[in-house]
Amino acid sequence: MIIISNAKTVDGKKLSLEIENGLISKISNEPIAGGIEANGKLVIPGLVDLHTHLREPGKEDSETVLTGSMAAAAGGYTAISAMANTNPVADTAGVVEQVFRLGKEAGLCDVNPIGAVTKGLNGEQLAEIAAMADSAAKVRIFSDDGKCVSDPLLMRRALEYVKTFNGLIAQHAQDPKLTIDSQMNEGSVSARIGLVGWPAVAEEAIIARDILLADHVSSRLHICHVTTAGGVALIKWAKDRGIQVTAEVTPHHLLLTDDLVENYDPIYKVNPPLRTEKDVWALREALATGVIDIVATDHAPHPIEDKDCEWQAAAFGMVGLETALSVVVKAMIETKLMDWQTLVKRMSTTPAEIAGYAGQGGLIEVGAPANIVLVDAAAKWQVRRDRLNSKSKNTPFDGMELPAMITDVFFNGRRTVAEGKVLNAGD
Amino acid sequence: MIKGHLLSIADLSKSDALGILATAHELAAITEGPNKKLPTLRGKTIVNLFFEDSTRTRISFETAAKRLSADVINFSAKGSSLSKGESLKDTAQTLQAMGADAVVIRHGSSGAAKRLADTKWISATVINAGDGTHEHPTQALLDAYTIKQHLKTDESDLSNLQVVIVGDILHSRVARSNVLLLTKLGAKVTLVAPPTLLPVGVESWPVEVSYNLDEVLSNCDVVMMLRIQQERMHNSFFPTEREYSRRFGLNSHRLSMLKSSAIVMHPGPMNRGLEISAESADDIKSVVIDQVKNGVSVRMAVLYELLGGVALNTEKNGDQ
Numbered sequence: 060m061i062i063i064s065n066a067k068t069v070d071g072k073k074l075s076l077e078i079e080n081g082l083i084s085k086i087s088n089e090p091i092a093g094g095i096e097a098n099g100k101l102v103i104p105g106l107v108d109l110h111t112h113l114r115e116p117g118k119e120d121s122e123t124v125l126t127g128s129m130a131a132a133a134g135g136y137t138a139i140s141a142m143a144n145t146n147p148v149a150d151t152a153g154v155v156e157q158v159f160r161l162g163k164e165a166g167l168c169d170v171n172p173i174g175a176v177t178k179g180l181n182g183e184q185l186a187e188i189a190a191m192a193d194s195a196a197k198v199r200i201f202s203d204d205g206k207c208v209s210d211p212l213l214m215r216r217a218l219e220y221v222k223t224f225n226g227l228i229a230q231h232a233q234d235p236k237l238t239i240d241s242q243m244n245e246g247s248v249s250a251r252i253g254l255v256g257w258p259a260v261a262e263e264a265i266i267a268r269d270i271l272l273a274d275h276v277s278s279r280l281h282i283c284h285v286t287t288a289g290g291v292a293l294i295k296w297a298k299d300r301g302i303q304v305t306a307e308v309t310p311h312h313l314l315l316t317d318d319l320v321e322n323y324d325p326i327y328k329v330n331p332p333l334r335t336e337k338d339v340w341a342l343r344e345a346l347a348t349g350v351i352d353i354v355a356t357d358h359a360p361h362p363i364e365d366k367d368c369e370w371q372a373a374a375f376g377m378v379g380l381e382t383a384l385s386v387v388v389k390a391m392i393e394t395k396l397m398d399w400q401t402l403v404k405r406m407s408t409t410p411a412e413i414a415g416y417a418g419q420g421g422l423i424e425v426g427a428p429a430n431i432v433l434v435d436a437a438a439k440w441q442v443r444r445d446r447l448n449s450k451s452k453n454t455p456f457d458g459m460e461l462p463a464m465i466t467d468v469f470f471n472g473r474r475t476v477a478e479g480k481v482l483n484a485g486d
Numbered sequence: 487m488i489k490g491h492l493l494s495i496a497d498l499s500k501s502d503a504l505g506i507l508a509t510a511h512e513l514a515a516i517t518e519g520p521n522k523k524l525p526t527l528r529g530k531t532i533v534n535l536f537f538e539d540s541t542r543t544r545i546s547f548e549t550a551a552k553r554l555s556a557d558v559i560n561f562s563a564k565g566s567s568l569s570k571g572e573s574l575k576d577t578a579q580t581l582q583a584m585g586a587d588a589v590v591i592r593h594g595s596s597g598a599a600k601r602l603a604d605t606k607w608i609s610a611t612v613i614n615a616g617d618g619t620h621e622h623p624t625q626a627l628l629d630a631y632t633i634k635q636h637l638k639t640d641e642s643d644l645s646n647l648q649v650v651i652v653g654d655i656l657h658s659r660v661a662r663s664n665v666l667l668l669t670k671l672g673a674k675v676t677l678v679a680p681p682t683l684l685p686v687g688v689e690s691w692p693v694e695v696s697y698n699l700d701e702v703l704s705n706c707d708v709v710m711m712l713r714i715q716q717e718r719m720h721n722s723f724f725p726t727e728r729e730y731s732r733r734f735g736l737n738s739h740r741l742s743m744l745k746s747s748a749i750v751m752h753p754g755p756m757n758r759g760l761e762i763s764a765e766s767a768d769d770i771k772s773v774v775i776d777q778v779k780n781g782v783s784v785r786m787a788v789l790y791e792l793l794g795g796v797a798l799n800t801e802k803n804g805d806q
Binding site: 242245246247248249250251252253254255256258322323324364367368369370371372 | 573574575593594595596597598600601604605617618619620621659662685686687688689690691
């Protein structure tokens with residue numbers, strides 16, 4: 060039995076609890092002797108990420124399911140969603156079951172594979188979506204992320220097809236023709252520093268099209284990593300009309316802007332790109348009001364050589380699992396746009412609902428699976444790339460001081476993080 | 487005297503830029519004598535690291551370095567490890583190990599020179615000889631020198647001059663460096679191009695923009711034609727060469743619209759018959775050959791200031 064004493068809920072109530080057989084077995088507002096002393100830390104449900112790149116199989120030098128799970132645990136996540144752009148692509152039941160099994164073996168969080176929409180992510184032919192849905196991994200989210208399902212007919216068919224099992228298509232909204240060779244946000248910074256622009260309209264045109272398609276076929280659409288004020292406006296319009304669309308924003312797009320690209324340091328190279336101050340404020344506002352439903356990390360590990368080079372040669376992407384909560388606190392709570400209750404909804408409850416992840420994102424109550432996190436909300440910490448659990452160190456937040464420190468994580472009742480240190484299954 | 491690297495015109499103050507032009511002027515006078523060589527950079531090794539073909543710029547830098555008695559190594563992409571996929575970092579470290587004092591880099595990626603200077607790959611002085619579609623600072627310096635030589639011999643800067651830059655602004659590092667430098671020196675710059683060849687965000691530049699060449703010609707002191715690359719046509723930046731040439735080419739009719747004192751510039755290599763007609767290229771107003779000649783003096787000045795470490799007058803005294 061594990062006892063956590065003297066924690067505090069997000070609405071300010073004292074809370075102590077006991078965990079037994081993976082479940083919360085007792086809750087009390089009085090301290091319980093003989094357990095972990097929480098000293099007034101916040102207790103929140105484990106975070107749920109719907110957008111994680113784990114790189115296994117195929118790019119194990121960047122990340123494995125195990126190291127990605129360690130990063131997830133350290134970041135307070137008890138469920139993550141492994142994107143399909145591995146090698147081989149997760150476009151068959153075999154690959155998704157492999158990733159699912161590796162997640163079970165790592166044992167640090169639920170690893171839910173996302174299936175590819177199209178075979179080999181080539182955008183030409185549907186992958187065996189139903190086979191992945193019926194597999195042991197029970198895939199419900201399908202995405203060609205990294206690439207856009209740009210063919211409108213194929214997108215329509217995919218949206219229709221996943222209705223069989225109430226699945227959803229998570230779209231990486233990027234018109235490929237409008238973004239040939241694109242390197243960064245198209246605007247005054249790209250004009251000055253001479254990098255090929257990635258215009259906001261390339262994202263918004265696809266969002267607009269897919270919203271209309273989702274409406275037409277009455278299916279569920281999820282927009283990955285929204286980055287523009289225009290995208291936010293389109294999603295709001297769709298929601299006002301009752302179209303089944305959900306949307307995510309990444310922590311980095313809530314905090315960083317395109318002027319950081321000025322020195323050509325590829326640590327800031329990410330797809331979709333960092334946008335302008337105006338976009339950042341629109342995204343924050345949308346996350347606060349719920350127009351954007353959730354935060355998703357788009358954790359994208361890359362080895363050193365893919366960032367230690369000139370801008371154009373570098374890979375797109377940033378790691379994000381271990382800094383996500385703190386970055387969201389900085390962008391949303393320190394700015395007073397959002398409170399902790401809403402943060403829990405956006406990073407745990409709602410993503411679990413969208414994906415249908417059982418045992419995740421629930422209330423902290425007796426009988427619930429013990430997927431919980433202790434957060435020292437008052438603490439500040441400095442990001443150190445060499446201290447990341449992820450195999451890759453490509454964080455844009457290196458050296459930055461961030462609020463809110465995750466100290467302890469419990470996954471299905473097992474303590475996976477103790478005082479900031481990840482405890483592997485063998486430990 | 488400038489110090490460190492030369493990566494972008496944005497890093498230079500107005501007095502830095504004027505200082506380089508003054509140094510270039512003095513060096514030009516010296517090298518016009520029977521012995522063109524100065525001993526200043528004897529024992530220094532300068533590497534011309536060219537990831538893109540550019541015979542003109544490379545030869546210009548090579549000549550400049552040799553006139554200052556430096557040892558020059560030419561390292562080009564073709565037929566070297568660069569064409570075999572060696573990374574910029576590994577190449578830089580190789581040059582470091584060989585004791586390069588300066589690296590003159592031409593690279594297809596915007597920011598490559600800046601990366602070379604900012605990382606710890608190499609400790610040599612870095613000179614940007616053109617990075618992608620970003621900047622080409624020595625081209626702007628030689629253009630400013632040439633403008634001053636023809637139109638402002640008695641004054642320190644380029645104030646009140648009207649400069650028109652015509653062509654593919656979007657992809658032009660020459661345009662970006664010239665906008666920064668010429669406006670810094672007081673000139674008024676107007677960019678002329680079809681909207682497809684102007685960057686989104688150009689409205690934040692300190693320039694006027696026009697889509698109509700004929701409207702701005704009669705008033706300008708300098709018209710600078712940029713090279714149009716054929717591949718732009720295939721990507722629908724404009725429909726045909728003929729249509730581009732008709733609207734934006736400098737032909738003899740447009741040449742006749744210029745003030746008698748106006749000069750015509752082109753960074754080369756020229757597409758005769760496309761952005762500039764043969765008559766315009768060979769007209770008395772054309773200063774294209776002066777640009778090439780001044781390029782050597784300006785690049786000598788840059789190498790001199792960055793690697794010589796002493797002001798020109800001091801050294802001359804020391805030699806006497």
